[in-house]
Amino acid sequence: MAELKPQSALSKMLNAAWVRPFLFLVCIVVVWDLSIRLFRIPAYQIPSPLDVVAVLRTEWPELLRQSWPTTYATVCGFLLSALFGIPVAMLIAGSKTVESYVYPLLVFSQSVPKIAIAPLFVVWFGFGIIPKVISAFLLGFFPVVVSAVQGFKSVDPDMVDLARAMQGSRFQVFRAVNLPHALPAIFSGLKVSVTLAVVGAVVGEFVGSNSGIGYVMQRSIGTFDLPTMFAALVILALLGVILFWIVDRIEKLIIPWHVSQREDVIFAS
Amino acid sequence: MAELKPQSALSKMLNAAWVRPFLFLVCIVVVWDLSIRLFRIPAYQIPSPLDVVAVLRTEWPELLRQSWPTTYATVCGFLLSALFGIPVAMLIAGSKTVESYVYPLLVFSQSVPKIAIAPLFVVWFGFGIIPKVISAFLLGFFPVVVSAVQGFKSVDPDMVDLARAMQGSRFQVFRAVNLPHALPAIFSGLKVSVTLAVVGAVVGEFVGSNSGIGYVMQRSIGTFDLPTMFAALVILALLGVILFWIVDRIEKLIIPWHVSQREDVIFAS
Amino acid sequence: MQPAAHLRLVSDRAAGDASGIKLSGVSKTYRTRDGDVPSLRPLDFHINDGEFFVVVGPSGCGKSTLLKLISGLLPPTTGEILVEGEKVTTPHGNVGIVFQNALLLPWRNILNNVMLPIDMKRLPRQEYLDRAKSLLKLVGLEGFEKKLPWQLSGGMQQRASICRALVHDPRIMLMDEPFGALDALTRERMNVELMRIQRETKKTVLLITHSIPEAVFLADRVLVMTERPGAVAAIYDVPLPRPRSLDVMADPVFTELVQRIRKHFFSQGSLD
């Protein structure tokens, strides 16, 4: 594949493309603050951003400590989604029979709100990390499957024929043609999946856990401590953004050949 | 576009592909029943399927009545996701600047568990349909955006050049080339979105509604009426499957040209 | 890197002023992740209004690049291109393009693919529908209007893409090997048709081809390019009277010119 010089490109990206959203974030905070003042939104509904920042500053070590378990559960759940989602999608895309049996059931299981069944996980798996991971996995799984199925099915039949004509086994053809073709779609599924995995982990923590950001959140809801709750929300959101960004970077590394990455070479409209 | 004779094809599909999952469902119920007996899972953890079926039968009118508001909120939220998600994705795919500003913020907002902020909707919008619709919309929005962005960006630059060379305006090029190209990806996003919209509507009902399946569920949790709760889950799952199926049908109608729909014509591996 | 070394300008036709297509010092270097790919050395030439201008050259010498530069789809690395007196920066004017691969949109049937320029230019669809159909008939695709592109053979797709470039009756045609996938008979028929259309509507045509007889048969002038990175090896006037029929192929002027152009290829090639 084409060689990359990620060093300078990466740092440039960071400067160019990733400072801007933070600038924008500052704007958002300003708008938040202004609208609170303007519409007189009382502090017991939405706290002022300054209070939240204050909490973030003073409670930083505690919040950081609590965000590890959440991160860990999210990442595990996400990796499981990828690990199971892609093969399941392969099976679904590969066989009409599997599709007609399995797909509706996946959908079936997916439309059930996790928050309603999560308590059962606690009953079965205790108060440890497992129910959180399962919850993150269950939320993250489906988008990967759907996107991957679409990707696998969109491949040019002529390319499949090409590989088939070389007497590649079904699996080899899959690996050489369908899989790379589907990678962009798979990554779009993974991106949705990783943010949902954050939500899943937190829902798991809501339902039963002694640590994690979800625990912090629930505690602050109980004490009506809105600044802490919003601080926890901010941390969750940051966690989501960082994980999303990591997936995006990995995508750029794995599919340098894809059209969406040509901008530096050809003149884009 | 190629003409379709959906009549017979549709009924055949229904017979062939959609009876099978129901057969499989029956298997699932049997497995469910057996495992309850085998592992002696007590009725206060998971009710026996027979009890659930009994509830479904006796409470049918009530459940049906309650599922309308949920369906309504889901469909509204879903349509809003599609309506806003696709243009937002267009903007993101169309401009690097918009992308670097807006995308991280979308992710930011997405990683926040809706269940945590949903109470605010209730405070602002009361106990009507609106908080449910918003909740469904917020959950369904993101997958559409991510998938559509991927679809828009994957288009063959030569095809864009082709349309640009005809002096099509940017929007026209978009409509003639990028949009149709992205449709398969968009539909995969819509499929994820529609199931998440169900969850979103129910979460909305959890926190602020006195009608709908979510309300039935929450109340049956409160009174520890597990059979009713599972009956509600079954209805939700069915709702998800039906909406998913409708989206799938619409996809088949709208993109008959796509490779994934050629199976009836060429010899698939 | 000395373009002059290959340059043998035989053409004596006077260059017009503001009309036609004028290239001055146009070169192109593709920037890729692993180094630059020089594709065109600086080119200077002029295509007159209403002229049939044919480009031949070895594979990979930059012909398609040249076409994309003139159409405004690619920015030149150096130099500037004037089309009818205006500097080219974006796709412009009244142009019909045939790309090297047919590039039919898979979601449109053949008729709608041909109608694409009409849709893009917001011209009245009804008016052009008949024209589109008769063009399809002309190239032998009657009955395939409702088919999707992948249901056509390679040559049929190429013919559809020619119709697409012609449907809005553009003043300038840019054609990149439009007849490459056609059999001898169809190809000759298409040559004759194209020549007739060009003569009747006074279009400016830039055509890229690999067939030297075809080049000489169609052209007012033939541009021969050197190997990559491409430069002008020679520009030949074709002093054959118009209208031409296929019989000119027996004309000694014709055969002599074909021979001369062939020599360019075989002299510069490093044949083992």
Place this chain on the structure above:
Amino acid sequence: MQPAAHLRLVSDRAAGDASGIKLSGVSKTYRTRDGDVPSLRPLDFHINDGEFFVVVGPSGCGKSTLLKLISGLLPPTTGEILVEGEKVTTPHGNVGIVFQNALLLPWRNILNNVMLPIDMKRLPRQEYLDRAKSLLKLVGLEGFEKKLPWQLSGGMQQRASICRALVHDPRIMLMDEPFGALDALTRERMNVELMRIQRETKKTVLLITHSIPEAVFLADRVLVMTERPGAVAAIYDVPLPRPRSLDVMADPVFTELVQRIRKHFFSQGSLD
């Protein structure tokens, strides 16, 4: 629908028994949503082992379809195909295919695209790497090994796809207009190379082309097809001695055969 009407079998070569490729009553009708598209009328012919067999025919007559049938990628509507005595139902044996469009995988660089058959057949990569590189050099793509397909010109892509079909040294080659996008010189060079390779390795080659001189130059036998739906119009033996050099093109046998095959096209065409 009377295939016999067009059939003028000039070939007198004896048909082998279990070797080579044997088609009996093979026809193909594509089933599409809006009706059937008959593409091939029943065909019966035999390609001998080690023979260079060339197919010519008008655009859309079913040549590519024929190639896909023989390669086992499409099932015939009627009839059966035997390759080396075995009935073809799926892709089979030791075959190298050049498709009409280059079909390079966009996620592999040129070298890895050429190595695709090696990966598919799980042959030892190291052993074939040098072969792949020397093939690329042979077709003039040295230095482009690490480029991605879209960074190559049309003709370069086509040459890469020829390398891909040759890299695993298959016994049977099926080639669908492999030289369509090449300039005259490169094309002749490739013809010579292909002929040399075929002679040295005794491959069975089925080649589809639109160039009648090329067909006669390369072939042991030439199959001429009728218009869609395709049938056998004639099969000609090419009684030119081997090894042939480009000089045979001056041979009267050569020119006469080219003329004869041309007549097929021009007689059956409804030229206006």
Place this chain on the structure above:
Amino acid sequence: DKVVLMLNWYVYGEHAPFYYGKAKGIYAAEGIDLEIQEGRGSAATTQAVAAKTADFGYVDVPTMMRAAIKGAPVVATGVLLQTSPMSAMGFVDKNIRKPEDIKGKTVAITPADSMTQIWPLFLKKTGLKESDFQTVAGDGQTKLNAVINGQADLLLGYVMDQSMKIKDATGKDVYPIKFADYGINMVSSGIIANADYVKANADLVRRFMSATTKAVEAAEKEPRAAAQSILDANPKGGKIDTLTQGFELTIPLYRTAETKSKRPFQVTDQNMTETVNLLVEYGGLDAKAKDNPKAFYTNDYLPKSGS
């Protein structure tokens, strides 16, 4: 007048008086057209009342205090549960009847809910240490599941609420160790209203409280009928036995020793001050609440005692 009363949660036994009052026409007699809405927790209901989405709320008064100290314009117009229903409860067959029995056991809690906040005080008063037992945390549902499935021996809950749910699910009785029995005096649920609303509609509030007082008195006498009125209004509201029993368990909480003879809602200032002090010390209530505990409640709109 049309009045919306938002409950603290989905309907359960404790809410019987409101339905009974409505069914008996007690509210109608005061010219009030009462609409009862189920809620989603005291905090949400408090916010709804503050935002005037509902006119009155039936919520946990300490929760209301936390919101009020942050500026929510709400005030308690009557405190119904003057004794804390908080308790630690486990199955009867586990034989946990005294605080000492908790040693070595596992307790299920919901982080930072009202009981968990007071829990340290209970421990202090009973001489227990955090290290004497184990804790698991989860939401309300998980807490119940943990006890039912034996992952925990006890949970912190309300005598009339969680105990009934466990009984519903398993059919087994639970034994509550009530915080109130160990010297923890705190008020619990009461009626709240938006402060501005109260000022603007003094007469309506007075009528509403009067009707509610009568409704509570009527319901006290006829617990079963009162519970039945819930089911009449809300057929899916639960089982009659559970509702009745839950309501019966609520009745003793209406009065403290000092208000034994009084009509409902007549909370004493001492009780409220004590509550505020406890909350400031243990419940994360802002210390400035101590300055004026009276700001949180008013008995001005209640009918005169004994009338």
